[in-house]
Amino acid sequence: WYAQKTQRTGINTECKYLLLQHAFETLDCIAVEFRTNFHNRPSRNAIQRLGAKQDGILRNHRIDDHGNLRDTVVYSILNSEWPTVKTSLQHMMKR
Template sequence: MKPWLLPITLEGELVRLEPMQKSHKVDLVFAASDGKLWELWYTTVPSPPNMNSYMDTALLEQQTGHSLPFTVIDKKTNKIIGSTRYMNSDSKNRRVEIGSTWYAQRAQRTGINTECKYLLLKYAFETLNCIAVEFRTHYHNFPSRNAILRLGAKQDGILRNHRIDEQQNLRDTVVFSILDSEWKTVKTALQFKMKRGASK
């Protein structure tokens, strides 16, 4: 049976999303070091010592068809600025989650996240024919929650005590989604934001 998630390069005006490769490791470490993103307790950005295992897990999940990790490249500089992925793939029910997204501090609030999400949503709904695309984030990650809402996603609910993190803290996970019936309106809104340069 043909895999549902196949490696694909997605390209916009600001960014290019390339399938993650081990050769990206050094540049991903450099990107994560811009702002020491791993120090944010409510995120799961890999620290330099953890980058190998982070990438190994992502690439293993790609081999099993559960994920498709991308490296995010700033087209102006041709530099790697972060990572994102399709994950928790459910081909039978045509659902996928967009997650494990992080960007170097210099790339945040620049419009890059909006374009990345637009490219991923467009491919999910218009090529993979998804009936729903999901987003999940830590309850305390308010910047992420607000960014997801600005995309046009709606909150489905909160999974309480969903996980135990590395510090043994209990994590509540906030779940959002965009449905296929909502995509046309969401797409129009995102295109308007990108055209006006209003997306952050």
């Protein structure tokens, strides 16, 4: 989680780039998964900007802090997609 003042500053992009690079290039992961609350539109948008694809929605997946059931959106980036995602993220960080 990032403080609101750091959101949309490029910090998320650079952090995720480094984590994805480590996952795919060091750990040889097959896929990296992201999950977020269905109603958290800023988080969903940030994940999509990374190049992750939506895999699905887990309905009534979790109980939130208020005791309500929530839906979780699942995204992923596959190792076969990493070269394209990597190039895109590098261009985004140059701006």
